Amino acid sequence: MAQSREDASLRKHVLYLLRGGGAHLSFDDFVNSFPPDLCNRQIEGLPYTPWQVLEHMRLAQWDILEFSRDSGHVSPEFPKGYWPKSDELGSPALWQQTSDEFRKDLQQMETLVEDESKDLHAKIPHGEGQTILREALLIADHNAYHLGVLAVMARLVKA
Numbered sequence: 001m002a003q004s005r006e007d008a009s010l011r012k013h014v015l016y017l018l019r020g021g022g023a024h025l026s027f028d029d030f031v032n033s034f035p036p037d038l039c040n041r042q043i044e045g046l047p048y049t050p051w052q053v054l055e056h057m058r059l060a061q062w063d064i065l066e067f068s069r070d071s072g073h074v075s076p077e078f079p080k081g082y083w084p085k086s087d088e089l090g091s092p093a094l095w096q097q098t099s100d101e102f103r104k105d106l107q108q109m110e111t112l113v114e115d116e117s118k119d120l121h122a123k124i125p126h127g128e129g130q131t132i133l134r135e136a137l138l139i140a141d142h143n144a145y146h147l148g149v150l151a152v153m154a155r156l157v158k159a
Contacts, residue, residue, distance in 0.1 A: 010133075014113050025144070050088070055084045057143060061139050068124060104149070
C-alpha cells in the first residue's frame with residue numbers, strides 16, 4: 001500500500017519529536033553531558049535523584065511501548081510501578097544501563113511509527129481508544145517534560 005504524502009509527513013514530524021527535535025532537548029545530548037557519578041545527588045526540596053527520574057522515564061516509556069504493541073501486556077500499578085523506590089539508588093553502571101534500555105525502547109517506538117503497515121490513527125484493539133499516534137506523542141511529551149526537569153537538576157547538582 002502506497003503511503004500518502006500526509007501520512008509520510010506525519011510520521012516524519014512524530015519521529016522528529018521523539019528524537020528531541022526542535023525546541024526539545026534530545027535524550028543523548030542530556031545523557032552525554034551529565035556526569036554519571038552525580039546520579040544519586042539529592043537536591044533539597046526534591047523527593048528524587050537524577051537517576052530516579054531517568055529510571056521513571058524508562059519505566060513509563062517501556063510501559064507505553066509495550067501497551068502499543070502487545071495485547072497481553074499488563075501495566076504496572078500506578079503510580080508506584082512507574083518510579084523506583086525512594087531508597088533505591090543508582091550508580092554510574094546503573095545510569096548507563098538505564099540509558100541503554102531507554103534508548104532501545106525509544107528506537108523500538110520509532111520503528112513502530114516508521115512502519116507504514118501500521119495505521120497511526122487506528123484504535124489499538126486492546127485499548128480504550130488509544131492510537132499509536134497518541135502513544136508516540138505521549139512518549140515525546142513525557143520525555144520532553146522530564147528531560148527539562150533533568151536539565152534543571154543537572155545545573156543544580158553541578159553547581
